[in-house]
Amino acid sequence: MKSFSAISQQLRSGDHKLLARCISMVENESEGWMDLLQSLDVTPVPVIGITGPPGAGKSTLISNLVQHYSKDGKKIAVLAVDPSSPFHHGSLLGDRLRMSLHFSNPGVYIRSVAARGSLGGLTDKAMEITDVMKAADFDLIIIETVGIGQSETEIASLADVTVLVLVPESGDEIQTLKAGVMEIADIYVVNKADHEDAEKFADSVLWMSQMKHNAEWTAPVVKSIATQDSGTKELIENIGAFLSSGAVNSKRTLLFAEKAYRLIARERMKDINKSALAEQLQQKINEKGFNLYKFVKSIVS
Numbered sequence: 001m002k003s004f005s006a007i008s009q010q011l012r013s014g015d016h017k018l019l020a021r022c023i024s025m026v027e028n029e030s031e032g033w034m035d036l037l038q039s040l041d042v043t044p045v046p047v048i049g050i051t052g053p054p055g056a057g058k059s060t061l062i063s064n065l066v067q068h069y070s071k072d073g074k075k076i077a078v079l080a081v082d083p084s085s086p087f088h089h090g091s092l093l094g095d096r097l098r099m100s101l102h103f104s105n106p107g108v109y110i111r112s113v114a115a116r117g118s119l120g121g122l123t124d125k126a127m128e129i130t131d132v133m134k135a136a137d138f139d140l141i142i143i144e145t146v147g148i149g150q151s152e153t154e155i156a157s158l159a160d161v162t163v164l165v166l167v168p169e170s171g172d173e174i175q176t177l178k179a180g181v182m183e184i185a186d187i188y189v190v191n192k193a194d195h196e197d198a199e200k201f202a203d204s205v206l207w208m209s210q211m212k213h214n215a216e217w218t219a220p221v222v223k224s225i226a227t228q229d230s231g232t233k234e235l236i237e238n239i240g241a242f243l244s245s246g247a248v249n250s251k252r253t254l255l256f257a258e259k260a261y262r263l264i265a266r267e268r269m270k271d272i273n274k275s276a277l278a279e280q281l282q283q284k285i286n287e288k289g290f291n292l293y294k295f296v297k298s299i300v301s
């Protein structure tokens with residue numbers, strides 16, 4: 001590869017082949033990937049996280065967003081994060097997204113990343129790939145991830161604005177949704193509003209949102225029928241309103257702190273190896289007076 005400053009310049013000028021290579025380098029942790037990350041000229045491109053249960057209509061909604069934003073001349077990168085398919089390398093989700101977009105707009109770049117090892121690893125990868133995208137020439141980045149549990153929604157919460165897509169079939173009891181999933185939403189979308197229970201469901205989401213409002217922002221509820229491109233404009237207005245509100249600044253600082261915390265934890269843990277620990281412990285655990293807390297103290301100090 002060329003010098004890092006040449007790479008930065010070329011990324012910024014919109015070389016998407018180079019972008020793909022840089023993302024692969026980070027994804028595979030190929031030699032020099034950390035140097036690459038450290039040399040990136042990362043700009044504050046707004047990141048929109050779209051999450052929600054499987055089949056809620058996230059990709060259809062993203063396809064609508066992309067069409068609308070492209071019409072405004074915006075260049076968009078979409079990252080599909082698939083926590084469920086360790087064997088498909090995210091191709092399924094990415095391909096489906098590509099199909100739903102069914103056009104080859106040069107201003108749209110789609111990439112996927114899938115679970116390989118631990119979920120923590122996937123969150124880190126999503127964060128790093130997003131940062132590579134931020135060093136390119138995009139005006140907006142959209143991350144799609146299936147929100148099926150707390151750890152997966154961690155990925156969506158890496159975004160400046162998080163949109164939680166729900167469907168009336170999620171059951172009219174919102175309580176059934178994991179509390180952690182509801183917490184991260186800055187905007188709720190009740191999609192499949194063509195469903196008969198949509199109105200009632202949207203009312204209960206709104207009621208719940210108002211219960212947990214803070215001084216800076218109360219998450220609005222947008223009804224949409226993604227297959228008919230209905231509700232997209234309202235969603236875009238709300239995304240814009242959040243991104244220009246005071247709430248986003250406090251969130252951004254917290255986001256950076258969260259990211260820094262993850263990286264520090266990774267750096268501190270890098271010499272800790274579970275099998276080496278097991279080996280060391282094997283002898284010690286049968287010794288009289290063995291104490292795990294003392295053992296850990298001797299390792300970390």
Ligand SMILES: Nc1nc2c(ncn2[C@@H]2O[C@H](COP(=O)(O)OP(=O)(O)OP(=O)(O)O)[C@@H](O)[C@H]2O)c(=O)[nH]1
Pocket residue numbers: 052053054055056057058059060061093146191192193194224225226227228
């Ligand atoms: N009736 C109705 N169907 C919809 C609507 N939005 C999406 N769908 C359909 O719901 C199905 C799932 O849509 P996707 O956009 O793939 O949903 P997703 O949330 O991206 O799904 P995963 O990525 O698999 O979690 C598709 O068959 C869509 O055509 C809607 O507003 N109304």
Ligand SMILES: [Mg+2]
Pocket residue numbers: 058059060093096144
């Ligand atoms: Mg999808």
